[in-house]
Amino acid sequence: MYSTLEQKYRRIQKELMAGIAALGGIFIIGTLWYSLVEKWSWEDAAYMTVITLATVGYGETHPLGNRGRLFTIALILMGVIAIGYIVNRFTEAVIQGYFQEGIRLRQHRRLMESLSEHYILCGFSRTGRQIAKEFRAEGVPFVIIDSEIESVRKAQSEGFTLYQGDATLDETLYKVGIERAICIVAALPSDAENLYTVLSAKTLNPNIRAIARASTEEAVQKLQRGGADAVISPYITGGKRMAAAALRPQVMDFVDGILTGADRQLYMEEVLLDPAICPYLGETLQKARLRSQTGALILAIRRTDGTLIGGPTGDTILLPGDLLICMGTAEQLRSLNQILGPIGSQKVRKPKNS
Incomplete structure (x- = not known):
C-alpha cells in the first residue's frame, strides 16, 4: 500500500509484461520465418509457431529442411526460456502476494484521490x-x-x-x-x-x-x-505548560479538558463571520442574543486587523471577517454555527465515539 510496495508491484508488473512481450515477439518471428522463408501460408505459419512454442509434440505442418529444423530448434529454446521466465515471475507474484497488493494499491490510490x-x-x-x-x-x-x-x-x-x-x-x-x-x-x-x-x-x-x-x-x-x-516548540511549550500546571493546576486541568480528549463535555471552537452569510453583522452581541439562543459562550473576538478582544461585552459589535472563539457543548456550538450560517471548513467537529 505504500511506496516501497508500489515499487515492487510495478517491478513485477513490468517484468511480467516484458516476458509476455518477448513471447509475442518470438511468435511474430516464427510466423514470419515460416511464411517468408519456408513459403507457407500465414495460417500454417502461425499454427506451426504455436505448436512449436507450446511443445505439444505435433508433427511438422509441412516437411522442413535442415535450415528449417535448425530454426525450429532455436524457436523452441527461445519459447521455453520466455515461457519459463513468465511462469517464474507469475509464481513469485502469487507467493509474495503482489496481486493482492496491487488491489490494495488501487484502493489506497482511490482513497487518496477522494480526500478533500x-x-x-x-x-x-x-x-x-x-x-x-x-x-x-x-x-x-x-x-x-x-x-x-x-x-x-x-x-x-x-x-x-x-x-x-x-x-x-x-x-x-x-x-x-x-x-x-x-x-x-x-x-x-x-x-x-x-x-x-x-x-x-x-x-x-x-x-x-x-x-x-x-x-x-x-x-x-x-x-x-x-x-x-x-x-x-515542544520544549518551550512543554516548559510553559509545566510552569502553569505548578502555579495554576485547576486552570490547566480545565483548559486541557476542553481542548483535548474524546470524552470531554465542553469544547472550544473558532467561528468565522462570513460577510456573505452571517445575518448579525453590524449588530451588538446583546442584540444578536447568541448566548440566549444557543447557550454557547463567546470567549474572545479577533478582528481582521489582528486585534484580540477578550471577554467581549454586550456592546461589542460584530464585524465582517471577525473570528469568534467560543466555548460550549457540541450541540451548543453546532447551533451557533447554524445561526451564523454555514462557513465551509469552519464547522463544529464531533468525536466519532461520542
Missing part, C-alpha cells in the same frame, strides 16, 4: 502519534506521511490512513492531495525537513494552513519566515 478538505500530518514519531490521536478524536479526515518503516508499521497497526514517502518532496505531497487539503502539520524530527515541507506545501497550495514543529528558537524564526502559520 483534509489534514496532512507529516511524521509519526511521538509528537505525530499524539497529533494523530487528537485528529481521530476530533473526527477530522487526515492522512499521515512517513518514510520510516517502524513508524509506518505502528501507524498501520493503529488503523491510520498513511502514505509512505518523503514529505519534503512535491511528488509525495501531490499523492496525498496537497492542493485539496486545508492544513498541513510538519512534525518531522528534523527542523530542516519541517522547513522544506512547509516551503513545498506553501508553494503547491498557497492557501493551506501550515503548522510546524521546531526544536530551537532559531528554527522557530526560520520556519515563520518560511511561511509557517504557526510554529510549536
